[in-house]
Amino acid sequence: MNGLISKQRGMTLTGWMTVIALIIFFALLGLRIVPIYLENLTVKDVVEALEQEPLITKRSAHEVKSMIMKRLDINGVYDLKSDQVTVKKSPGVMTIDITYTVQKKLVGNMDLLVSFSEKKELISN
Numbered sequence: 001m002n003g004l005i006s007k008q009r010g011m012t013l014t015g016w017m018t019v020i021a022l023i024i025f026f027a028l029l030g031l032r033i034v035p036i037y038l039e040n041l042t043v044k045d046v047v048e049a050l051e052q053e054p055l056i057t058k059r060s061a062h063e064v065k066s067m068i069m070k071r072l073d074i075n076g077v078y079d080l081k082s083d084q085v086t087v088k089k090s091p092g093v094m095t096i097d098i099t100y101t102v103q104k105k106l107v108g109n110m111d112l113l114v115s116f117s118e119k120k121e122l123i124s125n
Contacts, residue, residue, distance in 0.1 A: 032112055036102050039077055040116050046071045047096055047120045057094045057124035061087040064094065094122040 011019070046068060050056055056064065065087045072080055084100040099117040106112045 028107065029112075032104055032106055033114070036104065036112075036114050039079070039102070040118075042075045042077050043072065043080065043098060043116070043118055046075065046077075047098065047118050050096065050120065051122060055124075056122055057089075057092065061089045061094070064089075064096070068096070068098075092124045096120045096122065 049071070050064070050068070053067075059067075065082070065085055068085055068087070069082055079102060080098070080100055084098060086095075086097040086099075088095045088097075097117070097119050099115075101113060101115045103114075104112045
């Protein structure tokens with residue numbers, strides 16, 4: 001029994017290399033994913049801020065879409081295109097739909113693809 005315990009000394013070089021490779025992989029993954037989700041939080045904030053805008057449902061759909069695109073540009077969201085923002089206006093209700101996908105390089109020929117969809121209904125008071 002004592003002979004078995006004395007031979008156990010810890011992880012081998014292969015074990016350490018595996019652990020370090022996993023740490024590097026997840027750090028790289030985090031560095032690629034976090035900015036994408038921070039950008040999505042900015043998009044959510046812009047959509048939520050429209051609720052506080054006075055008489056927003058009285059404006060035309062084109063004006064609201066232009067307002068959204070300007071606010072996204074000010075906040076540094078450059079990947080979102082104008083055709084990914086849909087504003088529909090009906091009597092008393094304005095529906096905003098922002099559906100988009102973000103594709104970023106991960107490593108080599110591996111890409112990271114994340115899809116988002118933000119919807120908001122603004123009701124006139």
